[in-house]
Amino acid sequence: MRKENIVLIGNGMAGIRTIEEILKKEPNRFTITIFGKEPYPNYNRILLSKVLQGDSDINEIILNDYDWYEEKNITLYAGDEAEEIDKKKKVVRSRQGRECPYDHLIIATGSNAFMLPLPGADKEGVIAFRDIKDTEEMISASKKYRRAVVIGGGLLGLEAARGLLNLDMETEVVHNSSYLMERQLDEPASRMLKNDLEAQGMRFHMAKDTEKILGKKRVEGLKFKDGSTLEADLVVMAVGIRPNAVLAGASGIDTNRAILVNDHMETSVKDIYAVGECAEHNGIAYGLVAPLYEQGKVLAERICAKARTGTGYQGSLTYTQLKVSGVDVFSAGTFQDEEDTKAIRVHDEFEGIYKKVVVRDNRVVGAVLYGETADSPRLLEMMKKGQDITGLGKTIILPSEQEGGEAGSLTAAMEPFETICGCNGVCKGDIVEAIQKDGLTSVEEVKKHTNAARSCGGCKPLVADLLAHTLGDEAGEGLQEEPMCGCTDLTHEEVGEEIRTKQLTLTREVMNVLHWKTSEGCSKCRPAINYYLGVAHPKEYEDDPSSRFVNERMHANIQNDGTYSVVPRMYGGVTNPDQLRKIAEVADKYDVPLLKLTGGQRIDMLGIPKADLPSVWEDLNMPSGYAYAKSLRTVKTCVGEDFCRFGTQDSIGLGIAIEKKYDRLNTPHKVKMAVSACPRNCAESGIKDLGIVGVEGAWELYAGGNGGVDLKGGELLTKVQTTEEVIDTISAYLQYYRENARYLERTSHWIGRVGLEHVKSVILDNKEERKALIARMDTALEALPEDPWKSITSNEKKREELFEQKKVEVLQ
Ligand SMILES: Cc1cc2nc3c(=O)[nH]c(=O)nc-3n(C[C@H](O)[C@H](O)[C@H](O)COP(=O)(O)OP(=O)(O)OC[C@H]3O[C@@H](n4cnc5c(N)ncnc54)[C@H](O)[C@@H]3O)c2cc1C
Ligand SMILES: NC(=O)c1ccc[n+]([C@@H]2O[C@H](COP(=O)([O-])OP(=O)(O)OC[C@H]3O[C@@H](n4cnc5c(N)ncnc54)[C@H](O)[C@@H]3O)[C@@H](O)[C@H]2O)c1
Ligand code: SF4
Numbered sequence: 001m002r003k004e005n006i007v008l009i010g011n012g013m014a015g016i017r018t019i020e021e022i023l024k025k026e027p028n029r030f031t032i033t034i035f036g037k038e039p040y041p042n043y044n045r046i047l048l049s050k051v052l053q054g055d056s057d058i059n060e061i062i063l064n065d066y067d068w069y070e071e072k073n074i075t076l077y078a079g080d081e082a083e084e085i086d087k088k089k090k091v092v093r094s095r096q097g098r099e100c101p102y103d104h105l106i107i108a109t110g111s112n113a114f115m116l117p118l119p120g121a122d123k124e125g126v127i128a129f130r131d132i133k134d135t136e137e138m139i140s141a142s143k144k145y146r147r148a149v150v151i152g153g154g155l156l157g158l159e160a161a162r163g164l165l166n167l168d169m170e171t172e173v174v175h176n177s178s179y180l181m182e183r184q185l186d187e188p189a190s191r192m193l194k195n196d197l198e199a200q201g202m203r204f205h206m207a208k209d210t211e212k213i214l215g216k217k218r219v220e221g222l223k224f225k226d227g228s229t230l231e232a233d234l235v236v237m238a239v240g241i242r243p244n245a246v247l248a249g250a251s252g253i254d255t256n257r258a259i260l261v262n263d264h265m266e267t268s269v270k271d272i273y274a275v276g277e278c279a280e281h282n283g284i285a286y287g288l289v290a291p292l293y294e295q296g297k298v299l300a301e302r303i304c305a306k307a308r309t310g311t312g313y314q315g316s317l318t319y320t321q322l323k324v325s326g327v328d329v330f331s332a333g334t335f336q337d338e339e340d341t342k343a344i345r346v347h348d349e350f351e352g353i354y355k356k357v358v359v360r361d362n363r364v365v366g367a368v369l370y371g372e373t374a375d376s377p378r379l380l381e382m383m384k385k386g387q388d389i390t391g392l393g394k395t396i397i398l399p400s401e402q403e404g405g406e407a408g409s410l411t412a413a414m415e416p417f418e419t420i421c422g423c424n425g426v427c428k429g430d431i432v433e434a435i436q437k438d439g440l441t442s443v444e445e446v447k448k449h450t451n452a453a454r455s456c457g458g459c460k461p462l463v464a465d466l467l468a469h470t471l472g473d474e475a476g477e478g479l480q481e482e483p484m485c486g487c488t489d490l491t492h493e494e495v496g497e498e499i500r501t502k503q504l505t506l507t508r509e510v511m512n513v514l515h516w517k518t519s520e521g522c523s524k525c526r527p528a529i530n531y532y533l534g535v536a537h538p539k540e541y542e543d544d545p546s547s548r549f550v551n552e553r554m555h556a557n558i559q560n561d562g563t564y565s566v567v568p569r570m571y572g573g574v575t576n577p578d579q580l581r582k583i584a585e586v587a588d589k590y591d592v593p594l595l596k597l598t599g600g601q602r603i604d605m606l607g608i609p610k611a612d613l614p615s616v617w618e619d620l621n622m623p624s625g626y627a628y629a630k631s632l633r634t635v636k637t638c639v640g641e642d643f644c645r646f647g648t649q650d651s652i653g654l655g656i657a658i659e660k661k662y663d664r665l666n667t668p669h670k671v672k673m674a675v676s677a678c679p680r681n682c683a684e685s686g687i688k689d690l691g692i693v694g695v696e697g698a699w700e701l702y703a704g705g706n707g708g709v710d711l712k713g714g715e716l717l718t719k720v721q722t723t724e725e726v727i728d729t730i731s732a733y734l735q736y737y738r739e740n741a742r743y744l745e746r747t748s749h750w751i752g753r754v755g756l757e758h759v760k761s762v763i764l765d766n767k768e769e770r771k772a773l774i775a776r777m778d779t780a781l782e783a784l785p786e787d788p789w790k791s792i793t794s795n796e797k798k799r800e801e802l803f804e805q806k807k808v809e810v811l812q
């Protein structure tokens with residue numbers, strides 16, 4: 001029987017994804033022929049930004065190489081353009097004279113970059129940014145010329161500008177509106193973006209209209225309508241796209257802005273379909289891959305089923321993320337305030353974080369996240385489902401606002417149906433199933449099996465996290481490591497190792513020697529570098545407060561209304577009438593709105609304005625409880641042998657001794673401990689980073705427990721006889737954790753990653769290493785800073801700098 005012929009015009013992202021979907025359903029039913037104007041196999045256009053930025057090369061962005069076409073028996077005419085569609089004879093004719101019959105014709109001709117029709121726009125050195133040729137031209141221009149101007153401050157323009165900066169060009173962006181990315185961001189987010197990009201070295205000319213392009217044969221500059229000029233050796237136009245519908249229109253297929261299609265991607269002509277940026281569905285021609293891939297799935301279904309099935313394509317909710325290292329931007333749906341909308345806003349100018357969630361009729365209809373975008377999958381899910389948020393608190397809508405903002409634990413808390421990869425519409429459940437069923441151990445494998453992370457790559461950290469979480473103890477050597485952040489290609493471990501081996505001592509030095517891609521780093525790498533430097537040089541390194549998160553800088557936890565909470569240290573959860581009287585007096589004097597007992601057995605004074613913090617600390621005259629820090633938080637104790645009839649050990653005495661010894665020590669994440677004097681475990685030792693349980697004549701130590709989002713029982717580390725052995729084991733364990741865990745990795749994740757047996761083999765079995773770890777811990781303890789509250793209240797300058805100048809806003 002004759003196979004049916006499919007002809008595809010356009011070898012780009014949407015067309016080939018449609019073919020992939022068809023082949024999944026019907027690997028042998030069709031003879032497939034593809035015309036591609038560009039002389040390459042199918043590549044990832046999105047990652048051209050990364051090629052320009054030097055993070056990737058052209059070979060790495062090929063999605064399907066020539067072998068793939070051969071394996072699938074597909075004929076590809078690369079570099080040959082389809083010029084005519086003869087609907088009567090059902091053939092396509094090409095520029096090189098080929099004539100191909102079709103039973104099904106798919107048009108996926110994408111878009112063309114829009115070139116402003118300015119006088120001089122045809123000069124040498126004036127280009128677009130759309131394909132491999134443009135990218136290569138920019139890279140080669142950077143070797144000869146110095147001054148680049150990008151016209152257009154949208155997604156494409158900013159990604160191009162970042163690339164040109166990486167190529168060492170002086171880069172200016174000319175934008176016709178007063179705000180960058182005004183189609184995706186509101187004013188505050190746009191302002192923050194501009195500040196951060198300026199700090200990276202980009203220069204902006206806002207609200208400028210270009211009148212003409214100056215120069216002889218090659219471009220020499222721009223002239224604006226206000227009469228001013230700007231010199232340029234290279235001009236990149238990034239001012240939007242125009243769907244490529246000319247061939248379809250000339251062939252008698254109905255077009256408007258693009259090729260008109262119905263819910264099944266059918267055009268006005270039988271057996272001719274359109275998909276991708278060249279298609280217009282319900283008045284919208286999309287310019288991002290996620291909707292195009294959804295269309296591809298529908299079209300594959302339509303062609304394979306030989307009839308219309310189901311509801312077809314119903315339009316897409318789009319979202320964008322900017323691919324520029326050092327800035328995290330997310331935008332979806334309605335992002336401007338409207339008459340019938342309300343917004344939840346969080347704005348932290350210290351950490352450079354802005355979040356706005358737009359709500360209409362108790363449903364999330366849009367969001368802008370700047371500086372921290374971990375909440376984006378959950379918000380998208382809420383928007384897609386139209387979830388009623390009545391009664392949901394801010395920490396449910398923005399889970400990363402929870403105390404401590406547990407970086408890295410977000411996928412653990414996600415539901416199986418929640419989307420991990422927006423571009424490819426892949427949810428958590430699909431990925432977990434593939435990891436388990438197919439034994440996947442790397443992001444690359446997950447990519448191949450599920451398509452997740454195969455497009456913009458923005459979801460890679462989530463995929464990596466999910467992989468590590470799903471594999472747990474099995475996550476061994478094969479697990480592919482992710483870079484620390486967009487500012488570097490090095491992993492946490494590599495940066496730590498370089499700091500140690502190259503004896504780097506300052507943040508700036510780390511960034512210079514390790515070729516950081518941004519001049520100032522970002523909110524992910526700066527705190528991590530600061531931490532690694534502190535661990536490597538405990539005596540010499542001077543902590544950098546500007547690399548600390550806001551809570552650590554202010555030595556108090558910021559609350560959702562912009563006030564702070566103050567938690568004084570109560571060693572082992574033990575207090576006395578003097579302390580209680582002092583707390584009561586301070587609470588009265590400062591009208592503290594809420595006093596609350598914490599889970600760590602101390603008293604939290606909530607609702608204190610920032611300006612009052614130093615006076616409150618002074619009046620309390622108690623040490624800081626470090627309730628805000630990546631450090632030892634509390635050592636919870638049960639009453640133990642002195643009072644409890646079951647107690648066999650002095651849990652309070654041991655708990656206080658431990659808390660006094662390790663108090664103020666920097667750790668990769670917060671550390672909680674507990675001491676119970678018998679297996680009844682009243683201090684909840686089983687869910688602590690290190691839990692100690694008294695048994696007849698001995699102590700059992702449990703490691704890697706967690707009572708937070710990721711509930712986990714600790715595992716037995718060892719059983720020892722004396723309190724001295726307990727302390728030595730804690731020193732070895734904590735020091736090994738400090739030196740080997742990634743910054744922001746809780747002990748439960750760290751042990752899950754490296755395995756408890758490994759930790760035991762180092763800190764218990766290897767006597768030499770145990771001794772060395774204990775010695776290094778002692779050195780770190782000798783170098784501990786004085787109590788931070790005291791150091792601020794006794795230093796007028798510090799007090800003024802921190803508490804009387806800058807502004808932290810948290811708007812609700
Ligand atoms: C630098 C850059 C970064 C981007 N980043 C993102 C991002 O982060 N996220 C995101 O979602 N989207 C991003 N996009 C947009 C995304 O790449 C497009 O939406 C997507 O590539 C469109 O796919 P398509 O198949 O419709 O069109 P295309 O990928 O453009 O493919 C169409 C192909 O058809 C060919 N063609 C046209 N006419 C003919 C003809 N007559 N005969 C034969 N071949 C023809 C074209 O040469 C082209 O190769 C980015 C785009 C660029 C340029
Ligand atoms: N990260 C991403 O998702 C990403 C990255 C790059 C490109 N893309 C896609 O590629 C396509 C093209 O991107 P784009 O940024 O060119 O399109 P765009 O339409 O989103 O932005 C163009 C920008 O240029 C500005 N502009 C228009 N005319 C101008 C003029 N005369 N002078 C100065 N500025 C002018 C506009 O105000 C607008 O902000 C879009 O579909 C986009 O979604 C997406
Ligand atoms: S853990 Fe045991 S010793 Fe401690 S309070 Fe509870 S029952 Fe008493």
Ligand code: FES
Nearest residue numbers: 421423455456457
């Ligand atoms: S979100 Fe773009 S590849 Fe997954």
